[in-house]
Amino acid sequence: xxxxxxxxxxxxxxxxxxxxxxxxxxxxxxxxxxxxxxxxxxxxxxxxxxxxxxxxxxxxxxxxxxxxxxxxxxxxxxxxxxxxxxxxxxxxxxxxxxxxxxxxxxxxxxxxxxxxxxxxxxxxxxxxxxxxxxxxxxxxxxxxxxxxxxxxxxxxxxxxxxxxxxxxxxxxxxxxxxxxxxxxxxxxxxxxxxxxxxxxxxxxxxxxxx
Numbered sequence: 001x002x003x004x005x006x007x008x009x010x011x012x013x014x015x016x017x018x019x020x021x022x023x024x025x026x027x028x029x030x031x032x033x034x035x036x037x038x039x040x041x042x043x044x045x046x047x048x049x050x051x052x053x054x055x056x057x058x059x060x061x062x063x064x065x066x067x068x069x070x071x072x073x074x075x076x077x078x079x080x081x082x083x084x085x086x087x088x089x090x091x092x093x094x095x096x097x098x099x100x101x102x103x104x105x106x107x108x109x110x111x112x113x114x115x116x117x118x119x120x121x122x123x124x125x126x127x128x129x130x131x132x133x134x135x136x137x138x139x140x141x142x143x144x145x146x147x148x149x150x151x152x153x154x155x156x157x158x159x160x161x162x163x164x165x166x167x168x169x170x171x172x173x174x175x176x177x178x179x180x181x182x183x184x185x186x187x188x189x190x191x192x193x194x195x196x197x198x199x200x201x202x203x204x205x206x207x208x209x210x
Contacts, residue, residue: 002148003144003148006144006147006148007144007147008198009147009150010143010146010147010152010153011193011194011196011198012153012154012155012193013069013152013153013154013182013184013186013191013193013194014066014069014154014190014191014192014193014194015068015069015072015186015187015190015191015192016068016069016072016073016074016152016182016184016185016186016187016191017072017184017185017186017187017188018071018072020074020184020185021074021184022074022075022151022183022184022185026146026149026151027050027075027183029145029149030077030142030145030146030149030151030183031048031050031077031142032145033138033141033142033144033145034048034079034138034139034141034142034145035048035138036141037137037138037140037141038137039134039137039138040130040134041090041111041115042093042097043085043089043090043093043134044093044134045081045082045085045089045130045131045134045135046079046080046081046082046131046132046134046135046138046175046178047079047080047081047173047175048077048078048079048080048138048142049077049078049080049168049170050075050076050077051075051076051077051078051168052075054071056167056168057070057071057073057076058071059167060076060163060164060167060168062160062163063159063160063161063162063163063164063167064156064159064160064180065156065158065159066154066156066158066182069154069156069182070182072184072187073154073182073183073184074183074184074185075183075184076180076181076182076183077142077180077181077183078164078168078177078179078180078181079135079136079138079139079177079178079179079180079181080135080165080168080170080173080175080176080177080178081128081131081132081134081135081175081176081178082127082128082131082174082175083124083127083128083131083171083174083175083176084124084127084128084174085119085127085130085131087116090112090115090116090119091112094108094111094112128176132176132178135178135179136178136179139155139179139181142181143155143181146183151183151184151185152183152184152185152186153181153182153183154181154182155179155180155181156179156180156181156182157179157180159177159180161176161177164177164180165177
């Protein structure tokens with residue numbers, strides 16, 4: 001039940017204590033949880049930009065709907081997805097997989113040929129919708145890992161993607177921002193949500209058995 005207890009503990013933190021910093025070790029564990037997330041065809045079509053710099057976060061404030069969290073959190077994690085699928089990206093992943101598993105060269109050619117053909121029939125917009133969805137799996141696991149470490153977090157979709165993309169120069173990496181994750185430690189006096197009961201739909205409404 002440890003994971004359930006961790007999830008019962010966490011909430012979307014509304015105010016951070018700027019004097020408290022998350023250790024490098026704990027940040028790496030949170031990022032590692034996202035790195036280990038399952039993704040479609042194992043392509044890992046997203047990246048995490050770990051923003052430690054206060055100066056960079058100040059530049060990002062203009063794009064945030066919760067600027068105080070942006071300024072006061074310890075770290076900002078930006079989940080950014082591939083802007084599109086390419087043959088090169090697919091080959092890079094499967095060449096690495098083949099090499100590290102010590103499999104024969106070309107072991108996955110029939111499969112990669114199939115997914116290349118599939119993505120070639122789609123638009124870049126369709127690609128990004130798919131890659132963005134994959135990033136949310138990583139976000140969920142990162143939130144869970146942070147809760148296990150008793151590190152506070154706030155997931156956020158409410159931000160100006162254009163500003164975030166420009167400040168972090170994501171286009172040069174072939175990425176587009178999808179979601180933000182503020183990481184730090186709550187300010188107990190200012191975080192109005194912390195003392196409140198966690199409310200979710202009752203299980204008999206949430207889970208539908210057939």
